[in-house]
Amino acid sequence: VLSAGVSVKMNVLLMVPPLLVLVVGGTRCTTSLAALAAAAAVQLALGYPFLATYPAEYIARAFEFSRQFVYFWSVNWKFVPEEVFLSRPFALGLLAAHIAALLTMAHRRWTAHSGGFFPRFIVDWAARLPADAPADASVADVTPAHVAGVMLEGNFVGILFARSMHYQFYTWYFHSLPLLLWRCDFPGGNPARLVLLLAVEYCWNVYPSTAASSALLTAAHATVFAALCYSRTPAAVAVANVQGYTISKQSKEAAVGGNLPGSGNGDGASDDVDG
Incomplete structure (x- = not known):
């Protein structure tokens, strides 16, 4: 489905x-490879009429990563001078920040319930690779809500560090903002969430965009990203609750067992010795 969407x-x-974090971390290695092969097959099938006639032109234009954006239409970087906006260092800096943000989210959010991306996720995958072993239950056992949250958070990270956002690009993520905001822990609670929603909506309705509206939009995006990074996912909270319950139960059982006659502790044990 994702390949068709691309x-x-x-x-x-x-x-x-x-998606790679979910698939690679939650399935066997052969299953992951099969999924990647299926995605590639979809691309080849849909692009076959063009690949069969003008392959070089199709590949060059269909995936044109090097194309230059028009500064006038940028909604998110108008506070940056145009010469900086058009420069290669700016593009590479955004790419580096994007990768760093994805790794941060992978560690603090997407795999937090199973021990994090560094090094638990990587070590687990490397250990499973030779034998094509199934994923650990704590990694594979996730809910549909977790999957949706991970996918939409990854999409939002891309929005934050996008080279340029034009007005029609708001459709990429506006529908996900309520979910993302209510998955965050905000000091101000719901009023703070609503303020951020209104700020983002306001910025997208300023035409043409200005330095102030772009700065406000980027600041709002960065605030949501920071809140996501410092908030625990529902999956991580659930795991922590289970672990806390287990530890509490074991502690209570140990305390009760320590007071039983003949356990070697407490008054009961002393009575046995004295007798």
């Missing part, structure tokens, strides 16, 4: 990193 609009590629 054939329609390339922004779907923003969801590939979180």
Whole structure:
């Protein structure tokens, strides 16, 4: 499905990193490879009429990562001077920040319930690779809500560090903002969430965009990202609750067992010795 979506609009590629974390971490290695092969097959099938006639032109234009954006239409970087916006160092800096943010989310959010990305996720995958072993239950046993959250968070990270956001690009993520905001822990609670929603909506309705509206939009995006990074996912909270319950139960059982006659502790044991 995702591969078919990429054939329609390339922004779907923003969801590939979180999808890889879910698939690679939650399935056997052969299953992961089969999924990647299926995605490639979809691309080849849909692009066959063009690949069979003008392959070089199709590949060059269908996945044009080097194309230059028009500064006038940028909604998110108008506070940056145009010469900086068009420069290669700016593009590479955004790419580096995007990768760093994805790794941060992978560690603090997407795999937090199973021990984190560094090093638990990587070590587990490397250990399973030779024998094609199944994933650990704590990694594979996730809910549909967790999957949706991971995918939408990965998409949002791409939005934050996008080279340029034009007005129609708001459709990429506006529908996910309520979910993302209510998955965050905000000091101000719901009022703070509503303020951020209104701020983002306001910025997208300023035409043409200004330095102030772009700065406000980027600040709102960065605030949501920071809140996501420092908030625990529902999956991580559930695991912590189970672990806390287990530890509490074991402690109570140990305390009760320590007071039983003949246990070697407490008054009961002393009575046995004295007798």
